Amino acid sequence: MIDPQQTVGDLVLDHPECAAVLQRHRIDYCCGGNQTLAGACLKRGLDVGPLAAALEQAVRERGGDEMDARTLSSPALIAHIVVRYHTPLRKTLPFVRTLGAKVARVHGGHNPRLVELDRVIAELADTLEAHIDDEEATLFPTLERREPQPAAAGRLSKTTRDEHEMVGGFVNRMRAASDDYTVPDWACNSYRVLFRELEHLETDVLRHVHLENHVLLPRFAGAAR
Numbered sequence: 001m002i003d004p005q006q007t008v009g010d011l012v013l014d015h016p017e018c019a020a021v022l023q024r025h026r027i028d029y030c031c032g033g034n035q036t037l038a039g040a041c042l043k044r045g046l047d048v049g050p051l052a053a054a055l056e057q058a059v060r061e062r063g064g065d066e067m068d069a070r071t072l073s074s075p076a077l078i079a080h081i082v083v084r085y086h087t088p089l090r091k092t093l094p095f096v097r098t099l100g101a102k103v104a105r106v107h108g109g110h111n112p113r114l115v116e117l118d119r120v121i122a123e124l125a126d127t128l129e130a131h132i133d134d135e136e137a138t139l140f141p142t143l144e145r146r147e148p149q150p151a152a153a154g155r156l157s158k159t160t161r162d163e164h165e166m167v168g169g170f171v172n173r174m175r176a177a178s179d180d181y182t183v184p185d186w187a188c189n190s191y192r193v194l195f196r197e198l199e200h201l202e203t204d205v206l207r208h209v210h211l212e213n214h215v216l217l218p219r220f221a222g223a224a225r
């Protein structure tokens with residue numbers, strides 16, 4: 001069923017339910033979407049057999065409520081991205097930023113990595129907030145034109161992909177500083193809520209970037225891959 005020579009980006013396009021399994025194994029299907037499953041396993045020191053089995057199980061258990069974004073027109077896809085990802089981010093980012101600062105202030109003495117986590121959350125929030133504003137102000141209107149200018153679409157696509165790489169780097173640092181979102185026994189409620197929110201945030205960021213990198217941007221002639 002699962003072909004180890006398929007790229008992980010294509011795998012998630014065919015089977016969105018594989019995204020969560022790849023995320024759990026820290027395989028990047030967004031900016032690293034062009035690597036094959038076998039190649040990604042090699043890089044992470046993972047055995048491809050058990051991972052392919054876990055992916056096949058996820059496909060079998062598929063709930064059926066995941067829509068195929070490839071079937072949407074570009075304006076509909078853009079509207080979906082704004083409603084499903086951009087709008088919630090404008091609430092989530094200020095919330096986790098405040099909570100991250102509070103948890104670092106109260107528990108940073110007990111766990112110094114919380115201070116680094118707070119810093120990464122602030123950098124991620126600054127970058128993502130500016131990024132989604134730019135997409136809505138410039139990239140999306142350019143792509144929604146009846147005849148997008150290939151040069152403009154290409155230039156904006158390149159900038160967008162570069163910013164996605166940056167966001168991906170912050171997400172990796174966030175996961176490392178939170179020890180894979182592991183909550184210690186002594187953690188208070190704020191600590192627990194923060195880690196749960198960050199894990200949700202990571203899931204949404206990966207899916208969001210994946211849609212833009214692998215479904216939206218490749219549709220435009222002249223857009224850099």
Ligand SMILES: [Fe+2]
Pocket residue numbers: 081085086132135208212
């Ligand atoms: Fe976006």
Ligand SMILES: [Fe+2]
Pocket residue numbers: 131135160164209212
């Ligand atoms: Fe984006």
